[in-house]
Amino acid sequence: MPSKLHMAPLALAALLVIEAASATTANAAETLVKIGVSGPLSGANAFAGKDNENGVRLAIEELNAQKLQVGGTTLRFELQSEDDQGDPKQGVNVAQKFADAKVKFVLGPYNSGVAIPASRVYNDSGILMSTVGTNPKITQSGYATVFRIVASDTQVGGSMAAYAAKELKLKNVGVIDDRTAFGQGIAMEFKRQAQAAGMKVAGHEYTTDKATDFAAILTALKAKRVDAVFFGGYAPQGAPMARQMKQLGLNVPLLGGDTLCSPEMAKLGGAAVGENVRCAQAGAIVARQPGGPAFINAYKARFKRDPDVYAPSFYDQTKFIAQAMKSANSIDAAKVGAAMHAISYQGVVGTYGYDPKGNLKKTAVTVYTFKGGVLSPLASY
Incomplete structure (x- = not known):
């Protein structure tokens, strides 16, 4: 086929029309x-x-x-x-x-x-x-x-409660939630299932998703001699909470859901975020x-x-x-x-399949901690 440079004007025009039509059809x-x-x-x-x-x-x-x-x-x-x-x-x-x-x-x-x-x-x-x-x-x-x-919160909160009871052998826990729909939901599920597993919830304190000072509520839980604190909230609050727990001498595990299973926790919390933090995240270990x-x-x-x-x-x-x-x-x-x-x-x-309400039919939940600033898996449920 001759190149476009060597074609007669009418033939070239016809070819360009055909190419334009082909491009339109493709689009x-x-x-x-x-x-x-x-x-x-x-x-x-x-x-x-x-x-x-x-x-x-x-x-x-x-x-x-x-x-x-x-x-x-x-x-x-x-x-x-x-x-x-x-x-x-x-x-x-x-x-x-x-x-x-x-x-x-x-x-x-x-x-x-x-x-x-x-x-x-x-x-x-x-x-x-x-x-x-x-x-x-x-x-x-x-x-x-x-x-x-x-x-869901039911699955994640339940898995953390099971881990707290079976692996950490906790008896007396404190709960904090940030009053958001997420924080309240997961805190209530942990609380319900922790009590069902035989743990005592010594106190339930409240904060917000904008707070930075947790001294008062942590001091209240320390006075109740809790052996762990469960926080229903996000990493931007969880990290400073971990730092303030150490500053107050509340040297017990900080537990939470998937929102604490974030590199942001280690980034914001520094040395205060390590094996003292335990979080549950939906899904298997990627x-x-x-x-x-x-x-x-x-x-x-x-x-x-x-x-x-x-x-x-x-x-x-x-x-x-x-x-x-x-x-x-x-x-x-x-x-x-x-x-x-x-x-x-x-x-x-993992495998995705949904029930009639739009929930996953089956999902693993993995409990993690932090080692050297990096998430490290502990157990799957």
């Missing part, structure tokens, strides 16, 4: 799928929001490279990330913004207190929501396209899973840092949504949601 055969991420990209928990976003971004880049075919067209995934500031009102605004932008799949919110009110907007707008919010109320509304992609090392290496190569708590779960759920699209041969959120209830997906964290 027409590509379907855009917007994936929203709602999380705290500012404030104390911004590290977690960015980590979650990175997990979704990595999955989207891999899916686009695969050129997934659904309904006879190639899907092109596009990330739209919004800062909900960890605030319920802002989370509802973000949900409405996604609805207006015709986003049909959202990963997040991160915070239970944001996920509970936002879930109604997502449901009413026909949007599939996948959250790591652990408060049981999130999936009690019966919304068909709301999924919790990690263990580095020991078949696809775990490959994910960790890919994440580090792309973002120049280690993944935090939930990047693997957000990555997995994005991939599961794509698999469900293929299974349903549709990008309709309701059909994709129905497929996700019917099939399972093997991700880097």
